Amino acid sequence: MTHRELFLKNVAQTSDFPLALEIEKAEGVYMFGKDGKQYMDLISGIGVSNVGHRHPKVVEAIKNQVDKYLHLMVYGEYVQSPQVELAEALVKTLIPKVENVVPLDNVYFTNSGTEAVEGAMKLAKRYTGRQEIISCFNAYHGATQGALSLSGSENFKRNFRPLLPEIRNIRHGVMEDLGFITEKTAAIIIEIVGGEAGVRIPDKEYFWALRKRCDETKTLLILDEIQSGFGRTGTFWAFEQFGIYPDVLLCAKGMGGGMPIGAFIANHEVMGVFKNNPILGHITTFGGHPVSAASSLATLKVILEENLLAQVKAKADLFKSLLIHEKIKEVRSQGLMMAVEFEDFDTLKPIIDRAIEKGVVTDWFLFCDNSMRIAPPLIITEEEIRKACKVILESV
Secondary structure (H helix, E strand, O other): OOHHHHHHHHOOOOOOOOOOOOEEEEEEOEEEEOOOOEEEEOOHHHHOOOOOEOOHHHHHHHHHHHOOOOOOOOOOOOOOHHHHHHHHHHHHOOOOOOOOOOOOOEEEEEOOHHHHHHHHHHHHHHHHOOOEEEEEOOOOOOOOHHHHHHOOOHHHHHHHOOOOOOEEEEOOOOHHHHHHOOOOEEEEEEEOOEOOOOOEOOOHHHHHHHHHHHHHHOOEEEEEOOOOOOOOOOOOOHHHHOOOOOOEEEEOHHHHOOOOOEEEEEOHHHHHHHHOOOOOOOOOOOOOOHHHHHHHHHHHHHHHHOOOHHHHHHHHHHHHHHOOOOOOOEEEEEOOEEEEEOOOHHHHHHHHHHHHHOOEEOEEEOOEEEEEEEOOOOOOOHHHHHHHHHHHHHHO
16 A cells, blocks of 8 residues: 555544645755655744754754663653753743743743643642633634633534633733633633734734733733744744733744644742642653753754844745735734735635645645635745745735
């Protein structure tokens, strides 16, 4: 049987229409099929390959770590240099730029974004002694049962109920809904940029009011930067552009340079509740795997040392200047986290299919299926942007 046949026969499927591209190699912004066909990856494996596929420094870090050790012990028991050095580097990116906040300086490593969400939910309940958690409509925070409970889409939840109780959804970016945050609320989990809603960006004033409301009610503000973190929007963390600071920060996806890793980050006082009553209040076997941690540290260094952050705005502006067509209704962007809106899904889907045939991979959003997702590796060049936009416009 061919690999494609085995894929459909033996690999659990998530839909009846997978892309089923058979990729044999990837490098930079490109993936290469079995027949040698080249595909430009404009979605970075859904926000993962921020420094491109197989960045040489990331690959080198992985190989060096493999030569030292792999898994040694469940998370949190041994001093492992990849974890320690990565945690220190992450904390250095989180020096507050606003006054009167306690710095985030305690990193709990997980295997994925959804696991970071699960850990943060437990942390909020344990620290505050409250049960209610608020999230937003049209938000996606993961597919495990706790994270799924937060989802703002009943379509994804209804066949898996009962889910967690005391979950409330509010509208992302709507001031009047902040009143739903009360003294009963343990935490609000919110994206700075609404990702699967199709790149929705509230005003700074909204986030200032959100921060104030959380302070008034002693509610933890948990910012989900699983898609927007690690340079995607032009600053290392998207929240830096909005003049606020979270109580807990979530990251994953672009964090690993292609390896599986995530984290939730808080301060020592908040994170300390996991140490007693009960001890081992949150545990994981593979969280912060040394090879993934080494890959993540190399990714972080590449973003900073290769000055990728400073290039994001100009690259995003170039995309927006080129993606002009009567069928394109709007281009929304926070850095290289972009949504290109069309009339409806029936208009968009054939365009995506044609672009893939022509060697440019794009996608749509879970809760915004009339908008094309564009989130390329940050290393994409001006020439590659022009080439990609030419293919997209030809496909339109």
